[in-house]
Amino acid sequence: MRLDQPLAASEGPVDPNARTSPPVLEIRDLRVVRGGRQVLGIQQFAVDAHETVAVVGPNGAGKSTLLLALSLLIGQQEGRLLLHGEVVTPRLALHLRRQIGLVLAAPMLLDTTVRQNVAAGLRFRGIRGQQVSTRVDHWLDRLGILSLRDRHARELSSGEAQRVSLARAFVLEPEVLLLDEPFSSVDAAARSQLIDDTERLLRETSRACVVVTHDLDEASRLGTRMAVIIDGQLRQDDDPQTVLSAPYDEDVAAFVGVQTRLLGRIESVQDGLAAIEVDGCRIEALSTLAPGRQVMCCLRPEDVTLRVSGQAGPATSARNRLTGSIVKIVVKGPFVQVTVACGPIIVADVTRASATEMGLREGQLVEATFKATAVHLIGLQQ
Protein backbone atom coordinates (compact mmCIF):
# COMPACT_ATOMS: atom_id res chain seq x y z
CA MET A 1 0.00 0.00 0.00
CA ARG A 2 1.52 3.31 -1.03
CA LEU A 3 -0.23 6.33 0.32
CA ASP A 4 0.59 9.80 1.42
CA GLN A 5 2.34 10.66 -1.81
CA PRO A 6 2.48 14.39 -2.51
CA LEU A 7 0.50 15.66 -5.46
CA ALA A 8 2.54 16.42 -8.53
CA ALA A 9 3.27 20.14 -8.56
CA SER A 10 1.87 20.58 -12.05
CA GLU A 11 -1.52 19.22 -10.99
CA GLY A 12 -2.09 21.86 -8.36
CA PRO A 13 -4.82 21.64 -5.75
CA VAL A 14 -7.66 19.30 -6.55
CA ASP A 15 -11.12 20.74 -7.00
CA PRO A 16 -10.80 24.14 -5.37
CA ASN A 17 -14.57 24.66 -5.68
CA ALA A 18 -14.68 27.12 -2.82
CA ARG A 19 -15.49 24.59 -0.08
CA THR A 20 -15.78 26.17 3.31
CA SER A 21 -14.83 22.94 5.05
CA PRO A 22 -12.97 19.92 3.75
CA PRO A 23 -14.95 16.86 2.66
CA VAL A 24 -15.54 14.19 5.26
CA LEU A 25 -13.69 11.65 3.15
CA GLU A 26 -11.65 12.33 0.04
CA ILE A 27 -9.31 10.33 -2.13
CA ARG A 28 -6.84 11.83 -4.55
CA ASP A 29 -4.75 10.30 -7.32
CA LEU A 30 -6.10 6.86 -6.62
CA ARG A 31 -4.56 4.10 -8.67
CA VAL A 32 -5.25 0.41 -8.18
CA VAL A 33 -3.25 -2.09 -10.23
CA ARG A 34 -3.97 -5.80 -10.40
CA GLY A 35 -1.96 -8.27 -12.40
CA GLY A 36 -0.05 -5.41 -14.03
CA ARG A 37 -3.29 -3.80 -15.23
CA GLN A 38 -4.76 -0.60 -13.82
CA VAL A 39 -8.29 -1.44 -12.70
CA LEU A 40 -9.05 1.93 -11.13
CA GLY A 41 -7.62 5.39 -11.71
CA ILE A 42 -9.41 8.34 -10.13
CA GLN A 43 -7.90 11.78 -9.75
CA GLN A 44 -10.28 12.96 -7.06
CA PHE A 45 -13.40 11.72 -5.35
CA ALA A 46 -14.95 13.13 -2.20
CA VAL A 47 -18.02 12.87 -0.05
CA ASP A 48 -19.23 15.82 1.99
CA ALA A 49 -21.14 15.78 5.24
CA HIS A 50 -24.86 15.12 4.89
CA GLU A 51 -24.65 13.93 1.30
CA THR A 52 -25.16 10.54 -0.25
CA VAL A 53 -23.06 9.80 -3.30
CA ALA A 54 -24.41 7.01 -5.46
CA VAL A 55 -21.57 5.36 -7.34
CA VAL A 56 -22.93 3.67 -10.43
CA GLY A 57 -21.43 1.84 -13.35
CA PRO A 58 -21.51 -1.48 -15.15
CA ASN A 59 -20.34 -4.70 -13.51
CA GLY A 60 -16.57 -4.83 -13.18
CA ALA A 61 -16.18 -1.07 -13.63
CA GLY A 62 -14.35 -0.66 -10.31
CA LYS A 63 -17.15 0.66 -8.07
CA SER A 64 -16.61 -1.80 -5.23
CA THR A 65 -12.86 -1.37 -5.56
CA LEU A 66 -13.35 2.36 -4.96
CA LEU A 67 -15.33 1.61 -1.82
CA LEU A 68 -12.61 -0.70 -0.50
CA ALA A 69 -9.97 1.90 -1.38
CA LEU A 70 -11.92 4.45 0.67
CA SER A 71 -11.62 2.01 3.59
CA LEU A 72 -7.91 1.37 2.95
CA LEU A 73 -8.74 -2.26 2.43
CA ILE A 74 -6.86 -2.82 -0.80
CA GLY A 75 -3.24 -3.84 -0.66
CA GLN A 76 -2.24 -2.47 -4.04
CA GLN A 77 -3.56 1.08 -3.90
CA GLU A 78 -1.70 4.29 -4.50
CA GLY A 79 -2.94 7.74 -3.72
CA ARG A 80 -3.85 9.97 -0.86
CA LEU A 81 -6.81 9.47 1.43
CA LEU A 82 -8.01 12.37 3.56
CA LEU A 83 -10.42 12.31 6.46
CA HIS A 84 -11.73 15.80 7.25
CA GLY A 85 -8.78 17.14 5.24
CA GLU A 86 -6.19 15.21 7.26
CA VAL A 87 -4.05 12.70 5.39
CA VAL A 88 -4.61 9.13 6.53
CA THR A 89 -1.39 7.17 6.44
CA PRO A 90 -1.46 3.35 6.43
CA ARG A 91 -0.44 3.50 10.09
CA LEU A 92 -3.74 5.26 10.78
CA ALA A 93 -5.80 2.79 8.75
CA LEU A 94 -7.49 1.36 11.84
CA HIS A 95 -8.36 4.87 13.04
CA LEU A 96 -9.95 5.54 9.64
CA ARG A 97 -11.89 2.29 9.64
CA ARG A 98 -13.29 3.16 13.02
CA GLN A 99 -14.80 6.30 11.48
CA ILE A 100 -16.63 4.36 8.77
CA GLY A 101 -19.31 1.71 8.60
CA LEU A 102 -18.97 -0.78 5.76
CA VAL A 103 -21.83 -2.87 4.41
CA LEU A 104 -21.03 -5.45 1.75
CA ALA A 105 -23.37 -6.85 -0.88
CA ALA A 106 -23.57 -10.16 0.98
CA PRO A 107 -24.53 -9.57 4.63
CA MET A 108 -21.48 -11.53 5.91
CA LEU A 109 -23.04 -12.03 9.32
CA LEU A 110 -21.05 -13.66 12.09
CA ASP A 111 -22.04 -17.10 13.33
CA THR A 112 -23.85 -15.79 16.39
CA THR A 113 -27.04 -13.99 17.36
CA VAL A 114 -28.41 -10.88 15.71
CA ARG A 115 -27.67 -8.86 18.83
CA GLN A 116 -24.04 -10.01 18.94
CA ASN A 117 -23.63 -9.23 15.26
CA VAL A 118 -24.85 -5.68 15.67
CA ALA A 119 -22.75 -5.22 18.79
CA ALA A 120 -19.54 -6.46 17.12
CA GLY A 121 -18.36 -3.11 15.75
CA LEU A 122 -19.06 -1.36 19.06
CA ARG A 123 -17.02 -4.01 20.91
CA PHE A 124 -14.17 -3.55 18.42
CA ARG A 125 -14.13 0.08 19.54
CA GLY A 126 -13.92 -0.89 23.19
CA ILE A 127 -17.51 0.10 24.00
CA ARG A 128 -18.95 -2.14 26.69
CA GLY A 129 -21.89 -2.59 29.03
CA GLN A 130 -25.31 -0.99 28.97
CA GLN A 131 -24.34 1.45 26.23
CA VAL A 132 -23.91 -1.46 23.82
CA SER A 133 -27.35 -2.93 24.60
CA THR A 134 -29.04 0.45 24.38
CA ARG A 135 -27.51 1.35 21.04
CA VAL A 136 -28.00 -2.11 19.57
CA ASP A 137 -31.68 -2.23 20.56
CA HIS A 138 -32.21 1.31 19.29
CA TRP A 139 -30.89 0.52 15.82
CA LEU A 140 -32.53 -2.87 15.63
CA ASP A 141 -35.77 -1.05 16.34
CA ARG A 142 -35.13 1.63 13.73
CA LEU A 143 -34.51 -1.06 11.15
CA GLY A 144 -37.64 -2.93 12.23
CA ILE A 145 -35.87 -6.07 13.44
CA LEU A 146 -35.91 -5.67 17.22
CA SER A 147 -37.99 -8.84 17.51
CA LEU A 148 -35.15 -10.79 15.86
CA ARG A 149 -32.47 -9.75 18.33
CA ASP A 150 -32.06 -13.16 19.97
CA ARG A 151 -32.35 -15.12 16.74
CA HIS A 152 -29.27 -16.78 15.29
CA ALA A 153 -27.93 -15.03 12.20
CA ARG A 154 -28.13 -18.23 10.15
CA GLU A 155 -31.90 -18.41 10.66
CA LEU A 156 -32.66 -15.11 8.90
CA SER A 157 -34.10 -14.47 5.45
CA SER A 158 -31.99 -12.51 2.95
CA GLY A 159 -33.89 -9.31 3.67
CA GLU A 160 -33.61 -9.73 7.45
CA ALA A 161 -29.91 -10.54 7.17
CA GLN A 162 -29.20 -7.39 5.17
CA ARG A 163 -31.18 -5.33 7.69
CA VAL A 164 -28.90 -6.73 10.40
CA SER A 165 -25.90 -5.83 8.27
CA LEU A 166 -27.21 -2.27 7.88
CA ALA A 167 -27.98 -2.03 11.61
CA ARG A 168 -24.42 -3.20 12.30
CA ALA A 169 -23.10 -0.21 10.33
CA PHE A 170 -25.66 2.39 11.48
CA VAL A 171 -25.14 1.49 15.16
CA LEU A 172 -21.54 2.71 14.88
CA GLU A 173 -22.87 6.19 14.02
CA PRO A 174 -19.85 6.56 11.74
CA GLU A 175 -18.58 9.64 9.94
CA VAL A 176 -19.21 7.89 6.62
CA LEU A 177 -21.31 4.93 5.64
CA LEU A 178 -19.96 2.86 2.79
CA LEU A 179 -22.63 0.63 1.26
CA ASP A 180 -21.62 -1.82 -1.46
CA GLU A 181 -24.67 -2.97 -3.44
CA PRO A 182 -26.59 -3.32 -0.16
CA PHE A 183 -29.81 -4.53 -1.77
CA SER A 184 -28.46 -6.92 -4.39
CA SER A 185 -28.73 -10.02 -2.19
CA VAL A 186 -32.27 -9.21 -1.11
CA ASP A 187 -35.28 -10.80 -2.80
CA ALA A 188 -37.54 -8.51 -4.80
CA ALA A 189 -40.38 -8.55 -2.26
CA ALA A 190 -38.23 -7.23 0.59
CA ARG A 191 -36.03 -5.03 -1.55
CA SER A 192 -38.34 -2.08 -2.14
CA GLN A 193 -39.19 -1.73 1.57
CA LEU A 194 -35.51 -2.00 2.51
CA ILE A 195 -34.59 0.76 0.04
CA ASP A 196 -37.38 2.93 1.49
CA ASP A 197 -36.11 2.36 5.02
CA THR A 198 -32.48 3.01 4.08
CA GLU A 199 -33.47 6.21 2.28
CA ARG A 200 -35.39 7.34 5.36
CA LEU A 201 -32.55 6.54 7.75
CA LEU A 202 -29.99 8.33 5.58
CA ARG A 203 -32.26 11.37 5.48
CA GLU A 204 -32.94 11.29 9.22
CA THR A 205 -29.34 10.78 10.26
CA SER A 206 -27.88 13.18 7.65
CA ARG A 207 -24.87 10.93 7.56
CA ALA A 208 -22.31 11.11 4.75
CA CYS A 209 -22.73 8.00 2.65
CA VAL A 210 -21.27 6.40 -0.45
CA VAL A 211 -23.56 3.76 -1.90
CA VAL A 212 -22.43 1.56 -4.77
CA THR A 213 -25.08 0.21 -7.08
CA HIS A 214 -25.60 -0.70 -10.70
CA ASP A 215 -29.30 0.10 -10.41
CA LEU A 216 -30.10 3.62 -11.60
CA ASP A 217 -33.45 3.72 -9.80
CA GLU A 218 -31.74 2.96 -6.48
CA ALA A 219 -29.06 5.53 -7.26
CA SER A 220 -31.62 8.22 -8.11
CA ARG A 221 -33.63 7.51 -4.97
CA LEU A 222 -30.72 7.42 -2.55
CA GLY A 223 -28.15 9.71 -4.12
CA THR A 224 -27.89 13.45 -3.74
CA ARG A 225 -24.99 13.06 -6.15
CA MET A 226 -24.25 10.44 -8.76
CA ALA A 227 -20.77 9.34 -9.74
CA VAL A 228 -20.42 7.19 -12.85
CA ILE A 229 -17.46 4.85 -13.06
CA ILE A 230 -16.76 3.08 -16.32
CA ASP A 231 -13.62 1.06 -17.12
CA GLY A 232 -12.02 2.12 -13.85
CA GLN A 233 -12.43 5.85 -14.52
CA LEU A 234 -14.70 8.41 -12.93
CA ARG A 235 -16.50 9.68 -16.02
CA GLN A 236 -19.06 11.97 -14.42
CA ASP A 237 -19.84 13.24 -10.93
CA ASP A 238 -22.96 15.42 -10.80
CA ASP A 239 -26.41 15.61 -9.33
CA PRO A 240 -28.48 12.64 -10.51
CA GLN A 241 -30.76 14.65 -12.78
CA THR A 242 -27.79 16.10 -14.67
CA VAL A 243 -26.19 12.70 -15.10
CA LEU A 244 -29.41 11.24 -16.47
CA SER A 245 -30.30 14.13 -18.76
CA ALA A 246 -26.86 15.43 -19.74
CA PRO A 247 -24.38 12.55 -19.75
CA TYR A 248 -20.77 13.55 -20.22
CA ASP A 249 -19.88 11.05 -22.94
CA GLU A 250 -21.37 8.24 -24.99
CA ASP A 251 -20.43 5.51 -22.51
CA VAL A 252 -22.17 7.37 -19.70
CA ALA A 253 -25.15 8.03 -21.96
CA ALA A 254 -25.42 4.34 -22.81
CA PHE A 255 -25.14 3.35 -19.14
CA VAL A 256 -27.78 5.80 -17.90
CA GLY A 257 -30.33 4.56 -20.41
CA VAL A 258 -30.06 7.09 -23.21
CA GLN A 259 -31.15 4.72 -25.95
CA THR A 260 -31.17 7.16 -28.84
CA ARG A 261 -27.61 8.24 -29.61
CA LEU A 262 -27.20 9.76 -33.05
CA LEU A 263 -24.07 11.05 -34.74
CA GLY A 264 -24.57 14.34 -36.56
CA ARG A 265 -23.08 17.68 -37.52
CA ILE A 266 -24.23 21.11 -36.48
CA GLU A 267 -25.30 22.98 -39.59
CA SER A 268 -26.28 26.27 -38.00
CA VAL A 269 -26.91 27.92 -34.66
CA GLN A 270 -29.36 30.72 -34.13
CA ASP A 271 -30.32 32.15 -30.73
CA GLY A 272 -28.82 29.11 -29.05
CA LEU A 273 -30.90 26.73 -31.15
CA ALA A 274 -28.77 24.44 -33.27
CA ALA A 275 -29.89 22.64 -36.40
CA ILE A 276 -28.15 19.29 -36.65
CA GLU A 277 -28.02 17.08 -39.70
CA VAL A 278 -28.49 13.43 -38.74
CA ASP A 279 -28.81 10.70 -41.37
CA GLY A 280 -30.50 13.07 -43.80
CA CYS A 281 -32.88 14.42 -41.15
CA ARG A 282 -32.75 17.72 -39.29
CA ILE A 283 -32.88 17.76 -35.52
CA GLU A 284 -33.03 20.91 -33.42
CA ALA A 285 -31.40 21.17 -30.04
CA LEU A 286 -30.16 23.79 -27.61
CA SER A 287 -26.43 24.18 -27.98
CA THR A 288 -23.49 26.42 -27.29
CA LEU A 289 -21.33 24.54 -29.80
CA ALA A 290 -20.21 26.11 -33.05
CA PRO A 291 -21.55 25.21 -36.50
CA GLY A 292 -19.60 22.49 -38.24
CA ARG A 293 -18.97 20.60 -35.00
CA GLN A 294 -19.51 16.85 -34.96
CA VAL A 295 -21.88 15.93 -32.15
CA MET A 296 -23.72 13.05 -30.63
CA CYS A 297 -27.41 13.73 -30.06
CA CYS A 298 -28.68 12.00 -26.91
CA LEU A 299 -32.38 11.53 -26.34
CA ARG A 300 -34.01 9.66 -23.48
CA PRO A 301 -36.86 7.33 -24.50
CA GLU A 302 -39.29 8.88 -22.03
CA ASP A 303 -38.84 12.27 -23.75
CA VAL A 304 -40.20 11.01 -27.08
CA THR A 305 -43.92 11.14 -27.87
CA LEU A 306 -45.45 8.96 -30.56
CA ARG A 307 -48.53 9.64 -32.68
CA VAL A 308 -49.94 7.36 -35.36
CA SER A 309 -49.36 9.05 -38.73
CA GLY A 310 -52.39 10.65 -40.24
CA GLN A 311 -54.26 10.94 -36.95
CA ALA A 312 -54.95 14.38 -35.61
CA GLY A 313 -53.25 15.24 -32.35
CA PRO A 314 -52.97 18.16 -29.98
CA ALA A 315 -50.88 21.17 -30.98
CA THR A 316 -47.41 20.94 -29.46
CA SER A 317 -44.39 23.19 -28.97
CA ALA A 318 -42.00 20.37 -29.74
CA ARG A 319 -39.46 21.44 -32.37
CA ASN A 320 -38.69 17.97 -33.67
CA ARG A 321 -41.13 15.81 -35.61
CA LEU A 322 -39.80 12.77 -37.48
CA THR A 323 -41.93 10.22 -39.31
CA GLY A 324 -40.95 6.60 -39.62
CA SER A 325 -42.13 3.03 -39.26
CA ILE A 326 -42.01 0.94 -36.11
CA VAL A 327 -39.30 -1.72 -36.37
CA LYS A 328 -39.46 -3.24 -32.89
CA ILE A 329 -41.78 -3.27 -29.88
CA VAL A 330 -40.51 -4.64 -26.56
CA VAL A 331 -42.60 -4.83 -23.39
CA LYS A 332 -40.60 -3.62 -20.38
CA GLY A 333 -42.70 -3.84 -17.25
CA PRO A 334 -45.31 -1.07 -17.27
CA PHE A 335 -43.79 0.40 -20.45
CA VAL A 336 -43.54 -0.59 -24.05
CA GLN A 337 -40.32 0.38 -25.74
CA VAL A 338 -40.89 1.26 -29.38
CA THR A 339 -38.08 1.58 -31.91
CA VAL A 340 -38.89 3.78 -34.90
CA ALA A 341 -36.80 4.02 -38.08
CA CYS A 342 -37.13 7.65 -39.16
CA GLY A 343 -33.84 7.69 -41.04
CA PRO A 344 -32.15 7.90 -37.67
CA ILE A 345 -33.37 5.27 -35.22
CA ILE A 346 -35.47 6.79 -32.42
CA VAL A 347 -36.46 4.84 -29.28
CA ALA A 348 -39.56 5.86 -27.33
CA ASP A 349 -41.16 4.63 -24.11
CA VAL A 350 -44.95 4.61 -24.04
CA THR A 351 -47.22 3.14 -21.42
CA ARG A 352 -48.82 -0.20 -22.15
CA ALA A 353 -52.23 1.48 -21.97
CA SER A 354 -51.26 4.04 -24.64
CA ALA A 355 -49.71 1.38 -26.84
CA THR A 356 -52.93 -0.64 -26.68
CA GLU A 357 -55.17 2.38 -27.34
CA MET A 358 -53.02 3.47 -30.28
CA GLY A 359 -52.88 -0.09 -31.62
CA LEU A 360 -49.12 0.12 -32.10
CA ARG A 361 -47.65 -2.68 -34.18
CA GLU A 362 -44.47 -3.34 -36.10
CA GLY A 363 -44.42 -1.77 -39.58
CA GLN A 364 -46.89 0.94 -38.60
CA LEU A 365 -46.11 4.53 -39.61
CA VAL A 366 -45.80 6.89 -36.64
CA GLU A 367 -44.62 10.40 -35.92
CA ALA A 368 -41.97 10.76 -33.21
CA THR A 369 -42.04 14.13 -31.48
CA PHE A 370 -39.55 15.58 -29.01
CA LYS A 371 -38.55 18.99 -27.76
CA ALA A 372 -35.29 20.67 -28.61
CA THR A 373 -34.62 20.93 -24.88
CA ALA A 374 -34.84 17.13 -24.55
CA VAL A 375 -31.86 16.64 -26.86
CA HIS A 376 -28.50 16.65 -25.12
CA LEU A 377 -25.50 17.23 -27.36
CA ILE A 378 -22.08 15.75 -26.70
CA GLY A 379 -19.37 17.51 -28.66
CA LEU A 380 -17.04 15.04 -30.37
CA GLN A 381 -13.35 15.46 -31.09
CA GLN A 382 -12.81 16.84 -34.58
Add this chain to the structure above:
Amino acid sequence: MDDLLQITLLSLAVSGVATSISLLIGLPLGTVLALSVFRSRGVVLSVVNTGMALPPVVAGLAIALLLWRSGPLGDLNLIYTPTAIIVAEVVIATPVILGLSAAGIGQLDPRLQVQLQGLGASRYQTVWWLWREARLSLLAALMAGFGSVISEVGAAMMVGGNISGQTRVLTTAIVLDVGRGDFGTAIELAGILLALAFIVNGVLTWAQQSGRRG
Protein backbone atom coordinates in the same frame (compact mmCIF):
# COMPACT_ATOMS: atom_id res chain seq x y z
CA MET B 1 -2.40 -50.76 39.67
CA ASP B 2 -0.13 -47.86 40.57
CA ASP B 3 1.94 -48.63 37.49
CA LEU B 4 -1.16 -48.60 35.36
CA LEU B 5 -2.28 -45.26 36.74
CA GLN B 6 1.19 -43.79 36.33
CA ILE B 7 1.42 -44.97 32.69
CA THR B 8 -2.06 -43.64 31.93
CA LEU B 9 -1.39 -40.27 33.52
CA LEU B 10 1.97 -39.97 31.78
CA SER B 11 0.35 -40.80 28.42
CA LEU B 12 -2.30 -38.18 29.03
CA ALA B 13 0.21 -35.58 30.21
CA VAL B 14 2.70 -36.15 27.39
CA SER B 15 0.00 -36.14 24.68
CA GLY B 16 -1.80 -33.18 26.26
CA VAL B 17 1.30 -31.05 26.58
CA ALA B 18 2.51 -31.99 23.09
CA THR B 19 -0.90 -31.18 21.57
CA SER B 20 -1.06 -27.86 23.44
CA ILE B 21 2.40 -26.83 22.26
CA SER B 22 1.52 -27.91 18.72
CA LEU B 23 -1.64 -25.81 18.91
CA LEU B 24 0.32 -22.78 20.07
CA ILE B 25 2.70 -23.19 17.14
CA GLY B 26 0.36 -24.57 14.49
CA LEU B 27 -2.66 -22.29 14.89
CA PRO B 28 -0.86 -18.95 14.42
CA LEU B 29 1.27 -20.32 11.58
CA GLY B 30 -1.79 -21.91 9.98
CA THR B 31 -3.59 -18.58 10.23
CA VAL B 32 -0.72 -16.75 8.58
CA LEU B 33 -0.54 -19.39 5.88
CA ALA B 34 -4.29 -19.14 5.23
CA LEU B 35 -4.47 -15.35 5.13
CA SER B 36 -1.18 -14.45 3.45
CA VAL B 37 -0.37 -14.30 -0.21
CA PHE B 38 3.31 -14.77 -0.96
CA ARG B 39 5.31 -16.21 -3.77
CA SER B 40 6.42 -19.51 -2.22
CA ARG B 41 3.07 -20.21 -0.52
CA GLY B 42 2.51 -23.33 -2.64
CA VAL B 43 5.90 -24.73 -1.63
CA VAL B 44 5.23 -24.05 2.06
CA LEU B 45 1.81 -25.73 1.79
CA SER B 46 3.43 -28.78 0.16
CA VAL B 47 5.97 -28.99 2.99
CA VAL B 48 3.22 -28.73 5.60
CA ASN B 49 1.13 -31.37 3.85
CA THR B 50 4.15 -33.65 3.69
CA GLY B 51 4.67 -33.02 7.41
CA MET B 52 1.09 -34.15 8.04
CA ALA B 53 2.04 -37.54 6.62
CA LEU B 54 5.35 -37.67 8.49
CA PRO B 55 5.89 -41.23 9.83
CA PRO B 56 6.33 -41.04 13.62
CA VAL B 57 9.42 -43.23 13.46
CA VAL B 58 11.08 -40.72 11.14
CA ALA B 59 10.24 -37.89 13.56
CA GLY B 60 11.52 -40.09 16.40
CA LEU B 61 14.72 -40.84 14.56
CA ALA B 62 15.37 -37.16 13.84
CA ILE B 63 14.75 -36.16 17.48
CA ALA B 64 16.82 -39.09 18.73
CA LEU B 65 19.76 -38.00 16.56
CA LEU B 66 19.44 -34.48 17.92
CA LEU B 67 19.12 -35.47 21.57
CA TRP B 68 21.52 -38.42 21.56
CA ARG B 69 24.30 -37.94 24.08
CA SER B 70 26.80 -37.26 21.27
CA GLY B 71 24.26 -35.30 19.21
CA PRO B 72 24.02 -31.51 18.79
CA LEU B 73 21.63 -31.18 21.76
CA GLY B 74 23.11 -34.05 23.79
CA ASP B 75 24.27 -31.73 26.56
CA LEU B 76 20.63 -31.11 27.47
CA ASN B 77 20.37 -34.73 28.67
CA LEU B 78 16.84 -35.05 27.39
CA ILE B 79 17.06 -38.40 25.66
CA TYR B 80 14.91 -41.07 27.36
CA THR B 81 12.88 -38.46 29.24
CA PRO B 82 9.19 -37.50 28.93
CA THR B 83 10.41 -34.17 27.53
CA ALA B 84 12.03 -35.99 24.63
CA ILE B 85 8.74 -37.74 23.89
CA ILE B 86 6.93 -34.40 24.03
CA VAL B 87 9.45 -32.86 21.61
CA ALA B 88 8.99 -35.76 19.17
CA GLU B 89 5.21 -35.59 19.46
CA VAL B 90 5.24 -31.84 18.87
CA VAL B 91 7.10 -32.53 15.64
CA ILE B 92 4.41 -35.02 14.68
CA ALA B 93 1.33 -33.02 15.71
CA THR B 94 2.34 -29.50 14.64
CA PRO B 95 2.08 -30.06 10.86
CA VAL B 96 -1.29 -31.76 11.38
CA ILE B 97 -2.72 -28.84 13.36
CA LEU B 98 -1.02 -26.26 11.14
CA GLY B 99 -2.25 -27.81 7.88
CA LEU B 100 -5.81 -28.40 9.05
CA SER B 101 -6.01 -24.92 10.63
CA ALA B 102 -4.83 -23.33 7.39
CA ALA B 103 -7.39 -25.34 5.45
CA GLY B 104 -10.21 -24.46 7.88
CA ILE B 105 -9.46 -20.74 7.92
CA GLY B 106 -8.80 -20.76 4.18
CA GLN B 107 -12.30 -22.09 3.60
CA LEU B 108 -13.89 -19.03 5.17
CA ASP B 109 -15.35 -16.50 2.77
CA PRO B 110 -12.53 -13.96 2.16
CA ARG B 111 -15.14 -11.18 2.34
CA LEU B 112 -15.59 -11.98 6.03
CA GLN B 113 -12.14 -10.61 6.78
CA VAL B 114 -12.94 -7.49 4.74
CA GLN B 115 -16.24 -7.06 6.58
CA LEU B 116 -14.60 -7.41 10.00
CA GLN B 117 -11.94 -4.85 9.12
CA GLY B 118 -14.59 -2.60 7.64
CA LEU B 119 -16.38 -2.67 10.98
CA GLY B 120 -13.22 -1.46 12.68
CA ALA B 121 -11.69 -4.71 13.90
CA SER B 122 -7.98 -4.56 14.66
CA ARG B 123 -5.69 -7.24 13.28
CA TYR B 124 -6.00 -9.33 16.45
CA GLN B 125 -9.75 -8.84 16.70
CA THR B 126 -10.06 -9.92 13.07
CA VAL B 127 -8.01 -13.07 13.67
CA TRP B 128 -9.97 -13.87 16.84
CA TRP B 129 -13.29 -13.65 14.99
CA LEU B 130 -11.95 -15.67 12.06
CA TRP B 131 -10.90 -18.40 14.52
CA ARG B 132 -14.35 -18.20 16.06
CA GLU B 133 -15.98 -18.57 12.65
CA ALA B 134 -13.67 -21.51 11.79
CA ARG B 135 -14.00 -23.11 15.23
CA LEU B 136 -15.50 -26.35 13.93
CA SER B 137 -12.53 -26.90 11.62
CA LEU B 138 -10.09 -25.81 14.31
CA LEU B 139 -11.52 -28.26 16.83
CA ALA B 140 -11.24 -30.97 14.19
CA ALA B 141 -7.60 -29.97 13.74
CA LEU B 142 -7.09 -30.22 17.49
CA MET B 143 -8.70 -33.67 17.61
CA ALA B 144 -6.55 -34.85 14.70
CA GLY B 145 -3.43 -33.50 16.42
CA PHE B 146 -4.27 -35.20 19.70
CA GLY B 147 -5.16 -38.40 17.87
CA SER B 148 -1.84 -38.44 16.08
CA VAL B 149 0.16 -38.34 19.34
CA ILE B 150 -1.95 -40.38 21.77
CA SER B 151 -1.77 -43.34 19.36
CA GLU B 152 1.86 -42.85 18.38
CA VAL B 153 4.35 -45.55 19.44
CA GLY B 154 7.47 -45.41 17.25
CA ALA B 155 8.83 -42.04 18.33
CA ALA B 156 7.92 -42.56 22.01
CA MET B 157 9.80 -45.83 21.98
CA MET B 158 12.81 -44.37 20.19
CA VAL B 159 13.34 -41.18 22.22
CA GLY B 160 11.67 -42.29 25.46
CA GLY B 161 13.18 -45.72 25.73
CA ASN B 162 10.07 -47.22 27.40
CA ILE B 163 11.67 -46.98 30.87
CA SER B 164 9.37 -48.27 33.57
CA GLY B 165 8.20 -45.52 35.90
CA GLN B 166 9.82 -42.84 33.78
CA THR B 167 8.98 -42.87 30.09
CA ARG B 168 6.63 -45.78 29.68
CA VAL B 169 3.37 -44.67 28.08
CA LEU B 170 0.34 -46.72 27.11
CA THR B 171 1.40 -47.45 23.54
CA THR B 172 4.96 -48.48 24.39
CA ALA B 173 3.69 -50.57 27.31
CA ILE B 174 1.31 -52.42 24.98
CA VAL B 175 4.16 -53.19 22.57
CA LEU B 176 6.27 -54.47 25.46
CA ASP B 177 3.49 -56.67 26.86
CA VAL B 178 2.72 -58.17 23.45
CA GLY B 179 6.44 -58.90 23.05
CA ARG B 180 6.39 -60.68 26.41
CA GLY B 181 3.28 -62.62 25.44
CA ASP B 182 1.27 -60.90 28.19
CA PHE B 183 -1.81 -60.36 26.05
CA GLY B 184 -4.10 -59.86 29.03
CA THR B 185 -2.27 -56.76 30.21
CA ALA B 186 -1.86 -55.56 26.64
CA ILE B 187 -5.61 -55.80 26.08
CA GLU B 188 -6.24 -54.03 29.38
CA LEU B 189 -3.90 -51.19 28.38
CA ALA B 190 -5.43 -51.01 24.92
CA GLY B 191 -8.85 -50.63 26.54
CA ILE B 192 -7.58 -47.76 28.68
CA LEU B 193 -5.97 -46.13 25.65
CA LEU B 194 -9.20 -46.40 23.70
CA ALA B 195 -11.22 -45.03 26.61
CA LEU B 196 -8.80 -42.14 27.01
CA ALA B 197 -8.98 -41.28 23.30
CA PHE B 198 -12.76 -41.60 23.42
CA ILE B 199 -13.12 -39.30 26.43
CA VAL B 200 -10.83 -36.57 25.10
CA ASN B 201 -12.30 -36.67 21.61
CA GLY B 202 -15.77 -36.91 23.10
CA VAL B 203 -15.23 -33.65 24.98
CA LEU B 204 -13.82 -31.95 21.87
CA THR B 205 -16.66 -33.30 19.71
CA TRP B 206 -19.18 -32.03 22.22
CA ALA B 207 -17.53 -28.62 22.08
CA GLN B 208 -17.54 -28.75 18.29
CA GLN B 209 -21.19 -29.68 18.05
CA SER B 210 -22.11 -27.00 20.59
CA GLY B 211 -20.32 -24.57 18.29
CA ARG B 212 -22.36 -25.83 15.33
CA ARG B 213 -25.58 -25.11 17.23
CA GLY B 214 -24.24 -21.64 17.76
